[in-house]
Amino acid sequence: MSHLDAVLARIDADVDAAMARLFGFLAIPSISTDPQHAADCRKAADWLVSELATLGVSATSNPTAGHPIVTANVAGSSTRHALFYGHYDVQPVDPLDQWETPPFAPVIATLPDGRKAIRARGSSDDKGQIMTFIEACRAWKSVAGSLPIGITFLIEGEEEDGSQSLSDFLASHGSELKADIALVCDTGLWDQQTPCINTTLRGIVYEEVTIKCADFDLHSGVYGGAARNPVNLLAKIIADLHDDQGRVTLRDFYKGVPETPPHILEEWRALDLSPEKFLGPVGLAIPAGEKGRMVIEMIQSRPTCDVNGIIGGYTGVGAKTVIAAEASAKISFRLVGHQDPDAIRDAFQAHVRARLPADCTADFISHKGSKAITLPFDMPDLVAAKAALKDEWGVAAVTIGSGGSIPVIGEFKTALGLDSLLIGFALDDDRIHSPNEKYDVRSFHKGIRSWARILAALAA
Amino acid sequence: MSHLDAVLARIDADVDAAMARLFGFLAIPSISTDPQHAADCRKAADWLVSELATLGVSATSNPTAGHPIVTANVAGSSTRHALFYGHYDVQPVDPLDQWETPPFAPVIATLPDGRKAIRARGSSDDKGQIMTFIEACRAWKSVAGSLPIGITFLIEGEEEDGSQSLSDFLASHGSELKADIALVCDTGLWDQQTPCINTTLRGIVYEEVTIKCADFDLHSGVYGGAARNPVNLLAKIIADLHDDQGRVTLRDFYKGVPETPPHILEEWRALDLSPEKFLGPVGLAIPAGEKGRMVIEMIQSRPTCDVNGIIGGYTGVGAKTVIAAEASAKISFRLVGHQDPDAIRDAFQAHVRARLPADCTADFISHKGSKAITLPFDMPDLVAAKAALKDEWGVAAVTIGSGGSIPVIGEFKTALGLDSLLIGFALDDDRIHSPNEKYDVRSFHKGIRSWARILAALAA
Numbered sequence: 065m066s067h068l069d070a071v072l073a074r075i076d077a078d079v080d081a082a083m084a085r086l087f088g089f090l091a092i093p094s095i096s097t098d099p100q101h102a103a104d105c106r107k108a109a110d111w112l113v114s115e116l117a118t119l120g121v122s123a124t125s126n127p128t129a130g131h132p133i134v135t136a137n138v139a140g141s142s143t144r145h146a147l148f149y150g151h152y153d154v155q156p157v158d159p160l161d162q163w164e165t166p167p168f169a170p171v172i173a174t175l176p177d178g179r180k181a182i183r184a185r186g187s188s189d190d191k192g193q194i195m196t197f198i199e200a201c202r203a204w205k206s207v208a209g210s211l212p213i214g215i216t217f218l219i220e221g222e223e224e225d226g227s228q229s230l231s232d233f234l235a236s237h238g239s240e241l242k243a244d245i246a247l248v249c250d251t252g253l254w255d256q257q258t259p260c261i262n263t264t265l266r267g268i269v270y271e272e273v274t275i276k277c278a279d280f281d282l283h284s285g286v287y288g289g290a291a292r293n294p295v296n297l298l299a300k301i302i303a304d305l306h307d308d309q310g311r312v313t314l315r316d317f318y319k320g321v322p323e324t325p326p327h328i329l330e331e332w333r334a335l336d337l338s339p340e341k342f343l344g345p346v347g348l349a350i351p352a353g354e355k356g357r358m359v360i361e362m363i364q365s366r367p368t369c370d371v372n373g374i375i376g377g378y379t380g381v382g383a384k385t386v387i388a389a390e391a392s393a394k395i396s397f398r399l400v401g402h403q404d405p406d407a408i409r410d411a412f413q414a415h416v417r418a419r420l421p422a423d424c425t426a427d428f429i430s431h432k433g434s435k436a437i438t439l440p441f442d443m444p445d446l447v448a449a450k451a452a453l454k455d456e457w458g459v460a461a462v463t464i465g466s467g468g469s470i471p472v473i474g475e476f477k478t479a480l481g482l483d484s485l486l487i488g489f490a491l492d493d494d495r496i497h498s499p500n501e502k503y504d505v506r507s508f509h510k511g512i513r514s515w516a517r518i519l520a521a522l523a524a
Numbered sequence: 525m526s527h528l529d530a531v532l533a534r535i536d537a538d539v540d541a542a543m544a545r546l547f548g549f550l551a552i553p554s555i556s557t558d559p560q561h562a563a564d565c566r567k568a569a570d571w572l573v574s575e576l577a578t579l580g581v582s583a584t585s586n587p588t589a590g591h592p593i594v595t596a597n598v599a600g601s602s603t604r605h606a607l608f609y610g611h612y613d614v615q616p617v618d619p620l621d622q623w624e625t626p627p628f629a630p631v632i633a634t635l636p637d638g639r640k641a642i643r644a645r646g647s648s649d650d651k652g653q654i655m656t657f658i659e660a661c662r663a664w665k666s667v668a669g670s671l672p673i674g675i676t677f678l679i680e681g682e683e684e685d686g687s688q689s690l691s692d693f694l695a696s697h698g699s700e701l702k703a704d705i706a707l708v709c710d711t712g713l714w715d716q717q718t719p720c721i722n723t724t725l726r727g728i729v730y731e732e733v734t735i736k737c738a739d740f741d742l743h744s745g746v747y748g749g750a751a752r753n754p755v756n757l758l759a760k761i762i763a764d765l766h767d768d769q770g771r772v773t774l775r776d777f778y779k780g781v782p783e784t785p786p787h788i789l790e791e792w793r794a795l796d797l798s799p800e801k802f803l804g805p806v807g808l809a810i811p812a813g814e815k816g817r818m819v820i821e822m823i824q825s826r827p828t829c830d831v832n833g834i835i836g837g838y839t840g841v842g843a844k845t846v847i848a849a850e851a852s853a854k855i856s857f858r859l860v861g862h863q864d865p866d867a868i869r870d871a872f873q874a875h876v877r878a879r880l881p882a883d884c885t886a887d888f889i890s891h892k893g894s895k896a897i898t899l900p901f902d903m904p905d906l907v908a909a910k911a912a913l914k915d916e917w918g919v920a921a922v923t924i925g926s927g928g929s930i931p932v933i934g935e936f937k938t939a940l941g942l943d944s945l946l947i948g949f950a951l952d953d954d955r956i957h958s959p960n961e962k963y964d965v966r967s968f969h970k971g972i973r974s975w976a977r978i979l980a981a982l983a984a
Contacts, residue, residue, distance in 0.1 A: 266745065270843045279807030280622075281958040284830045285726065285928025288858050289822035290802060292812040295831035295853075296762060303763035306756070342750060347739030349883040352752040362749035370744045371755035372846050377833035378854060380616060382557035382685050383730045383891045385856060385928075386832050386957050393755075394838060396845060398748050423809040431843045468745030468845075 096153035131221030151223035196511030264465035267399035320402030364465030405433030556613035588689035591681030611683030656971030724925035727859030780862030824925035865893030894931030
């Protein structure tokens, strides 16, 4: 019996005890955004320190301006080293009356289709996921006496509140956080049968623009036809952001946007993410993006432009015949590949100014942008982790992109020089951030087994 | 001393008391579009009934499905009879923080050029203007014991909300509203020195459209690129309403739009309403209408399309990465000549539907529209009123068109067979519909004197 086989057997034998340990973690209401739960956040950090001690890992709860960051360092039996990142804080629980059982009293629930699931706030996001990794480490330590690779644990308590303290911590503790790769367990499976690694995250540029025309609101009867209307003008500016093929028209917008390699497109095509499957559940049917692209490209490998909000003129009940003095919109761009947020911000502002009559002005508020994150598809650690996941799940892991942005991944790259493997076992129906959050027992059990295999694979 | 001279002297002696009466009227927040102010609208109607009683005029506040309509009937010393129309309702007051003094606490303000003005919501539109007529009647009654002509008062409370109840009222009370001519005091002077009678009014079509896409708000990271964004879609629909020559693109939109005769265009050119003169006071410089047209054409003889309000997505402080489920706009068209409001409404709805993907919907709220109005230039009452205005102001009254729409004028013609004389004393800088609405004290005083003269002139 190889070490790995013994480790997997050990995990199977220990899964009920592992679940009991997780329940203790889930019972702590570590809601980071609510100052009343600051002590609970400290308690969750202390719980992790104690829990890691049971593995023989000496951890520290590091105070910050916000909630503590837990760190620990363990040598491995190879020279390879990974930084493991997760977060012990959870979302608020309101509306409380929609929970079938209290959010911090974890239970095993049976879902309508017979699946067993752990129901509690944080079960999926992210305490259950953290524990898949820690339990995998426990099994390795207990069977082999050491981990296949060295691990630095970095578990924060402000992920649901903008990770406010993490940047400073990375800057001041960079030398203690050195590693070859980051492992992040805060994402999901492709579906119940199929594991998945997120290899790209879109970046973002987010601009607010206010168009100002007349000095004050005008009567549309008296001035209509002669006075510039900022809402009409803003509509024109927005409409001009796309051409009739669904492409964004900003100058050099597609500079740095890579074409996805044909074999990856093939993989994606095989996933069969039809418009009905992706858009049906939200009441839509027709993909809105670039003509000739699959839905999965539109949300993963192609940049976008969306208006996130617009307001101008009279918006109350009934009719008011006014020409507003100003109108505003919040407009964001999701970026991929090597698109440069600063260049795109400049191009957007130039696009607006080019459409502005000389007697009107535009004011901008620029929110912090981020570049997209892309892992090389042929990176050895990625290839190794994919193989390990296939061994566990029996089907190839899909490598997909995430349409959203996880700022900490960008910080690992810029502050620590680390690429990140985003591997998780959540499911789309886990109701994260909602009442009755759950984590499938199978996700938990196979998640532990998956990490046990990945730790071995990364050592090789 | 003739009756008229005595009446004018009486007006001069009584002007401060008249202003005090107006202040009482202005203190009532009779905002017709806001259901929370329904009681205030009833209060304003009751105030008029009491006020007319002080003239010895017995008035009635007639309940309607909306706000009450005040009517009264007074015989005159001649057989001539006029219907006087005004409205006691006012526009909403937002944005409230831009008012220098509270909108319903009237004050006498001194303008930068030294003019005295009454500042309050409704001071110019239309409470101050109504009171110029009532105070002229009061002076006639007090000096001569009776009015030179018979008057039927018709003062409604839904003008700023589409005059919803008025049609039914005209239909059911037509026999009580018989007259030779309608007098309407809801328009302006040409400039501070020059009186004016409006002989044309633009019509209006006012539509609200709500575009619905997804069933609920979506995360723009997860769905951005694939999910239809109703704000972007609405922006495209709005932008497509104009071509690059400033013309409205709706099918058959210009059907029934007459070309102004060359000699009238010559007259208008002589008025020298330059872009600087018309747009400068509101902070603009470049006419926004059809290329190749004078400003005076843009606001009087050409139809328009303006967005009066738009809202969708997140409009609070900061960034939220949301794709809204829906977005709405209020869009109005000013009509001229023989343009057909129903046909234009249909063309607008068709324009929207033609741009709607099959998985999105558009809901419409159609406000009551009106056709444009044109008076014969040689009508005797018009000639008499022009002469009376010249007597008061010392310069000839100009006969122009109005860019605004007063739907009721069309109804007076169709339901009662009445032509309307549109005579008012507002100024372009009165900020009607805006914060800090005002009415010059001189407008109020000379307005009362003007009506006193016109009542005499119409009797002759």
